[in-house]
Amino acid sequence: MMTKLKIAIQKSGRLSDGSLNLIRQCGIKIPRMKGALKAEASNFPLEFLFLRDDDIPGYVQDGVADLGIVGANEAVEKDKNVDTIHHLGFSKCRLSIAIPKEQAYNGIADLDGKSIATSYPKILGDYLKEQGLKCEIHEISGSVEIAPNIGLADAICDLVSTGSTLMQNNLKEVESIFTSEALMIATPGLDAEKRGIIEQLMFRINALQTAGNNKYILLNAPKKNVDTILNLLPGMRSPSILPLANEEFVSIHTVIAEDDFWSKIEELKAAGAEGILVIPIEKMIL
Ligand SMILES: Nc1ncnc2c1ncn2[C@@H]1O[C@H](COP(=O)(O)OP(=O)(O)OP(=O)(O)O)[C@@H](O)[C@H]1O
Ligand SMILES: O=P(O)(O)OC[C@H]1O[C@H](OP(=O)(O)OP(=O)(O)O)[C@H](O)[C@@H]1O
Ligand SMILES: [Mg+2]
The missing domain is CATH 3.30.70.120 (Alpha-Beta Plaits)
Structure with a gap:
């Protein structure tokens, strides 16, 4: 049987369109049935797994998928053993600390002793340690921007792109701690045949990026x-x-x-x- 490469991409969300567009612009056809969580390319040895983005680094580490497209934020946060093989240049955003708009801010020392809600406890924890700050980290899995408004935390640390979610929630960005974009990650130590297919795929992706x-x-x-x-x-x-x-x-x-x-x-x-x-x-x- 011909070797196929399995690639994990986000089922639906901020990475989905960029991931699918990239694959399609490479001339790879994805016959996707509505609701199906797996699909096979009709003209390239590639099989797609449509997953939650949080699960992608783990699946790639374990070899359930050979490749994955995931935000750098998620790849670093999950801290799995995967190889980053390419920066894809879409889904660009940053991870920032924000506080209520009306609160004064004179610098990072103002955050010492505060409670911060986030879905990124590892990245935030590493950053606070580096800065020599002691904060209480509240891990929550979504709608992080609501936390200061409901008295759950003094500040938040979440993804920002245009800043409109912060504005709508009466928050202001005070520290940007990590910049992110979509990455192509791979299982370490893939065999020569799979590496050969990755090379063909990367050749096409490079041709697109150079053209862009x-x-x-x-x-x-x-x-x-x-x-x-x-x-x-x-x-x-x-x-x-x-x-x-x-x-x-x-x-x-x-x-x-x-x-x-x-x-x-x-x-x-x-x-x-x-x-x-x-x-x-x-x-x-x-
Ligand atoms: N506003 C944004 N602008 C650009 N990229 C973003 C933005 N928000 C998130 N991203 C990037 O897209 C990734 C997926 O974001 P999304 O909000 O779809 O995740 P999610 O809600 O955790 O989805 P899932 O249901 O798959 O777990 C993020 O990890 C980040 O890398
Ligand atoms: O700075 P902005 O352009 O407003 O983008 C930032 C928002 O985008 C992401 O959430 P998303 O809209 O993907 O919703 P989610 O909470 O369901 O993941 C992120 O978690 C922020 O809340
Ligand atoms: Mg997620």
């Missing part, structure tokens, strides 16, 4: 300024330069990091670049 960070750019430039413009555009290898009907101009095509593009745009315009088109790249293999 780069843009294809086309612009028209006065021939006399081509050297100046090429100096501003570090291409993948070398930009293409195509003639135009107007012989005083050429068309330049190249691939450039999106960040570079924004930092160079004014200089490009000053060098006479016009008709600038920036086009997304779907996949990019270097």
Whole structure:
């Protein structure tokens, strides 16, 4: 029987769409029946287990799943023996300590002796120890932001992204203690065949991520300024330069990091670049 890799992804929640989109953008088809907790890709040796995210590090450690997509917060909190093989760049958030909005805050020492509600007792405990603070940690599994409003704790430590949940609950963020994004984790010591399948999957994921960070750019430039413009555009290898009907101009095509593009745009315009088109790249293999 052909070896298949089992990958654990969150059944439903903040990681689900990103995980499924990533797999689909890799060209892998997931025929998912509503309510089914297992599925098999029809065109790649991959089997999916749809789980609660809290359980994923443990299942990956034990080899129930070979791979898993989970937030760094959960991977570190659960402290299981798994290999982090890739940072996936979605579900970005931070773990922060927050206190009631109206309370004064002059620094971390203000937290000493306070009670803090959280679903992340390990990460918070390690942080408090590092800071030399003694706090009482109340572990709760969800709706953490309600804790100060019902007298359960003085402060909270929970995930923050836009900050709107804190605002709605009359809290303010005072310390950010951990930054998180989705990670691809794997069981340590997988056999060569499974590692081979992971390599194929990672090849596709890398092609997507490289493409996402780069843009294809086309612009028209006065021939006399081509050297100046090429100096501003570090291409993948070398930009293409195509003639135009107007012989005083050429068309330049190249691939450039999106960040570079924004930092160079004014200089490009000053060098006479016009008709600038920036086009997304779907996949990019270097
Ligand atoms: N507001 C957010 N913005 C971005 N990423 C987030 C946000 N909240 C959580 N995450 C990330 O997504 C992961 C899953 O969050 P979610 O709220 O869906 O978890 P959950 O309620 O524990 O789900 P489950 O039912 O699977 O246990 C978190 O561990 C974190 O890595
Ligand atoms: O800063 P924000 O953008 O408001 O996001 C932060 C909120 O998002 C997460 O909860 P989620 O909405 O996933 O609900 P949950 O409590 O059911 O996990 C997290 O636990 C925070 O409560
Ligand atoms: Mg969970």
